[in-house]
Amino acid sequence: MKPTVLVINGPNLNLLGMRQPEIYGRDTLADVVAACTALGDSLGLAIEDFQSNHEGAIIDRIHQARGTTDGIIINPGAYSHTSVAILDALNTYEGQVIEVHISNIHKREAFRHHSYVSLRADGVIAGLGIEGYLLALRRLASLVTE
Template sequence: MTKTIYILNGPNLNLLGKRQPEIYGHDTLEDVAKNCAALGAEFGLETDLHQSNFEGGIVELIHEAREKAAGIIINPGAYTHTSVAILDALNTFEGPVFEVHISNVHKRESFRHHSYVSLRADGVMAGFGVQGYELALRRMAVLLG
């Protein structure tokens, strides 16, 4: 049976590749989806990528993942630093959770140094560009073995 990994993305990540490429690079979210699907297939994992600019949309996807996913990879964008609701939703999920940030948030503004999501995450990838998603997926494959 194939295990599904939800890859959740927060606000403005629909503009990946267009918004501040000097920080976030030129790859698009579609590129991330394709790369993760190919890598996941190598490990017998199916990936299901979603993006929402709305906090409640992300919470709903986490609730859905409780029934449909073995693990979650999440880049909550700006909600990283503000959303107790996303943290609370992640705390209801029983599988592994990995937090991904394309940029190294610790080299940026001080408000970006705090993450509510990290309180639940089993690991954090920050500063690896979009390859952070693939690193998280590789670790997920090991944990779900």
């Protein structure tokens, strides 16, 4: 059985490609999922994807991932900066967690410079566009197949 990586995308990421393309680019969430799935296949990983604009749904999905996935890649969107609840859920997860941001949150508004999720993340990738998801996936592949 292949190791499984869950890719979680938070609020407004369903609008990738349409919402502020000057910041987030023109790739859609479907493009992100397709790229992760293709790379996952080549790395011997099964990819599950999940997107929600609702904090509780993200927390529920993290809980469901316990014991059933080997790693999580999470782009929590704006919840990065506000959600202790998502941090608490991630703290119950035993596998590796990599936080991804399409934009460089450190070059943006001051309130975006802090991420609660980073307190749990085993790695953080920011500002590399959707390539950040693929870099995170490569890192998780090396960690979960060791």
